[in-house]
Amino acid sequence: MIIKTSEFITSAVKRNQYPVDVRPEVAFVGRSNVGKSSIINALTNRKKLAKVSQTPGKTRLINFFLINDEMYLVDLPGYGYAKVSKKEKESWGKTIETYLIEREQLKKVVLLVDSRHKPTADDILMHEWIKHFGYKVIVIATKSDKLSNNEIGKSKKLIKETLKLGPEDEFYLFSSVKKNGKEELIDNIFGDLVEE
Incomplete structure (x- = not known):
């Protein structure tokens, strides 16, 4: 799948502010300084689609972005900021x-x-929570350009063990700077939501 268009639609806090339509949604969630805005911008090829904040914990709203006029990428508030x-x-x-409990349009959640670093207690809780609600979860470890090849192997092992990921769980390392594997990632996140 190729992301041709992406546009900001609305910000919401309450349910009555969510977009009213039946397009499928993929939510992105993670700690405040995990690089959520950077990865959203990297995947959509837009430098400023999601605002990259200098101060973590700035996003207090749920932001809805329309992708290819077919689905929403939903940016959830960052958590765990001290x-x-x-x-x-x-x-x-x-x-x-x-949002997680009552949104029928939500099809999967991307946990960043x-x-x-080792996933925090908040990360573990969020992962368990998403699974508890029965959503498909994709775990992406960000900022992988900051790791050496040797550290990458250790990081994968630590994250998989900490979050108790099994062979059936989807897990990727990604760098918003290098963007290696971007196409595969886009396909795996959004591909099956597109009606052929």
Whole structure:
């Protein structure tokens, strides 16, 4: 699949602000500084589609991007950022939870983890949560350009073990800078949502 067009449609906090249509959706979720905006921009070939923030934890809204006029890429608020209040964290959690529980159009969730670090307790919880709700989950370890070949093997092993990924689970390493394997990734994330 080739991403020909991608456009920002709307930001939402509540359910009544979500787009009203039946196009399938893929949600991207991850820690605040995992590089979510960078990977969305890399996959869509748009430098500024998703705003890359200098301060992690800026995205407090759910952002809907229309891809090829056929499906939505949904950018969920980043979690686990230390410098926000407990109350704020709870409201983000609620925003994400409402979307995950009640969105029929949601077909799969892409969980982003940092390839340089062991997945956090928040990452593990998010992974279990997505699976609990019965969504297909694709795990992508970002910022892989920062690792040596030797470290890549160790990183893969650590992430798979920490998240308890089995052979049937989809797992990729990706660098938004180098973009190696981008086409394969796009096919695996969006390909089966397109009606032939």
